[in-house]
Amino acid sequence: MITIFSRTFKSILPGKLFKKFIADILTSVVAYWLALKAGKLRVLATVITCLMVSYALSPIDLIPDVIPILGYIDELLIIPILIIMIRTVTPHRITKKYQKLAKDYLQTKTKPKFKLGMIAVFVTWVLLASIAISTLR
Template sequence: MEEIKAWAKKLKRQIFILYFAYKDNRVPWYAKLFAACVVAYAFSPIDVIPDFIPILGYLDDIIIVPLGIMIALKMIPKDVLSECEMKAEEMMKNGKPKNWIVGSFIILIWILFFLWVILRVYQLLK
């Protein structure tokens, strides 16, 4: 159980590293875009595979998010990464920030996506 807690804490720290890297001007645009998507998905209350589906529901939390983090971290320059690691450590000690605007934006994106899917299915069934 301790190993799982340590793994989860490391994952959380890496998400904060990506959060800070996204804000850094030295990070290439494609790395910023990918990092932003990974962070948004990790913090999003909505998953591609809902958690109530047995076994498959936790697949994204166990495979997709860590894989996205690993790929995003490889895209970020080493000097930026080391600075972001220090910022992430400090943030974890002080508590994570709450950004209601970004949270609302993420939920809005998911709502628009589901509305688009519903409209597409409706058009196909016509």
């Protein structure tokens, strides 16, 4: 089991491969979060990064982690897909620079805080819940 950002993952891949995959995801999330804070991303990359970081740091998941295997699909599929999208619109030099900074950050600090993102995720869930409730009436 691996714990990242207060989430515990059971290994569905061979041990070292799974740990490297999760570490790469974590490094990329932090790298793009740092690039976002520095204002080094293009508009599309900024929007996708806000979504990704908000979702990665949010305690609320699309698929609850208590559902076996399916609960981890969002962390193992959605976030990597968003990372790939960001990489395609971000210059390689920026990605490389912030990957290095992210590795240094993760060695010295704990979980990043993205308050605006947490607010956005909360508002999104409230809106979705209100839409669902209004359609059920």
